[in-house]
Amino acid sequence: MALPVKLLQFLDRDSPRQQARLRQELAAGLMAPQARIAPKFFYDSLGSRLFDAITELPEYYLTRTEAAIFVEHLPAIRQSLGEDFTLIDLGCGNCGKAGRLFHAGVLPARYVAVDISVNFLRDSLQQLKRELPAIEMTGIGLDFTDQVQLPDDLPLPRRMFFYPGSSIGNFSPLEAEGFLRRLAAQMDASGGLLIGVDLIKDKALLDAAYDDALGVTAAFNRNLLRHVNARLDADFDLGDWRHVAYYNARDARIEMYLEACRALTTSWPDLADRKLRHFAAGERIHTENSYKYSPEGFTALLASAGFVDIRIWTDPRNWFALVFARPAK
Numbered sequence: 001m002a003l004p005v006k007l008l009q010f011l012d013r014d015s016p017r018q019q020a021r022l023r024q025e026l027a028a029g030l031m032a033p034q035a036r037i038a039p040k041f042f043y044d045s046l047g048s049r050l051f052d053a054i055t056e057l058p059e060y061y062l063t064r065t066e067a068a069i070f071v072e073h074l075p076a077i078r079q080s081l082g083e084d085f086t087l088i089d090l091g092c093g094n095c096g097k098a099g100r101l102f103h104a105g106v107l108p109a110r111y112v113a114v115d116i117s118v119n120f121l122r123d124s125l126q127q128l129k130r131e132l133p134a135i136e137m138t139g140i141g142l143d144f145t146d147q148v149q150l151p152d153d154l155p156l157p158r159r160m161f162f163y164p165g166s167s168i169g170n171f172s173p174l175e176a177e178g179f180l181r182r183l184a185a186q187m188d189a190s191g192g193l194l195i196g197v198d199l200i201k202d203k204a205l206l207d208a209a210y211d212d213a214l215g216v217t218a219a220f221n222r223n224l225l226r227h228v229n230a231r232l233d234a235d236f237d238l239g240d241w242r243h244v245a246y247y248n249a250r251d252a253r254i255e256m257y258l259e260a261c262r263a264l265t266t267s268w269p270d271l272a273d274r275k276l277r278h279f280a281a282g283e284r285i286h287t288e289n290s291y292k293y294s295p296e297g298f299t300a301l302l303a304s305a306g307f308v309d310i311r312i313w314t315d316p317r318n319w320f321a322l323v324f325a326r327p328a329k
Helices: 017-029 046-053 062-073 073-079 096-103 119-133 173-184 203-209 216-232 293-302
Strands: 004-009 085-090 110-115 136-141 159-163 192-198 241-248 253-260 264-270 273-277 283-292 307-314 322-328
Touching: 017 216, 046 119, 046 216, 046 241, 062 096, 062 192, 062 203, 062 307, 062 322, 073 192, 073 307, 073 322, 085 096, 096 110, 096 119, 119 159, 136 192, 159 216, 159 273, 173 192, 173 293, 203 307, 216 241, 216 253, 216 283, 293 307, 293 322
Parallel strands: 004 136, 085 110, 085 159, 110 136, 159 192
Antiparallel strands: 192 322, 241 253, 253 283, 264 273, 307 322
């Protein structure tokens, strides 16, 4: 019998209003001069599982490097978080990173897991609840990139936002500053932010991490079109598109695209008609940026967003950083 987990579904993808908003966002992106799909749409149930597979790839250094930083600096991380805190896990996925912290003895008074993939979140949180039944757990199905809607009964003191991985890189630096400011506004001086940041490094290493030999990242990227077909009732043929990813050193970011293998037209319903978008052979849909930072650059970004007492832990090769900061209040 499943143990009870409170799931607050602020993002109800089956509601007519939410469906309409998602359709409008997808359609507007596809009709833009540079067609685009926001990276949050990667994470339907299949996309979330494909990303879990990516983290196991030899080329994808990020997850295991971050995990090693947690192990190496666990006492300092525990001291920074303190006692009797609420951990708010943004983009929690399978809840695995928070779970490893909990199993290592870093135990919150309450765990709030936030993810856009509601069904995947429900399954992951149920499993974590079986492993750690003493921790109060709440799940929020939410697109948190615009606004983090927290439960009304969540106390303001001792809120610790947890944003591991490198998802902060999906925002441009200006967008990241605004996002971080919004987080700071939801904490008092007793709160904090524990965040993962991918660091600038060799182009060949970065290119391989986002275009693996097995093709799992390519499947993850192309699954976007399957998700768009379901959400927009579009008619993308996945076989018509190839995965493109490379490091843009000038802007310090990975860029990811889907490229049309031939000239084609795709369509989706628009009121009583169908909307058409023509793609030339070689034309691309932009699906993700992943900005990389220097430790100094990310420290400056946090400071400009209103954070102080910034502590940085890195691996011996300086490939990745785990950062803790408190809001200036």
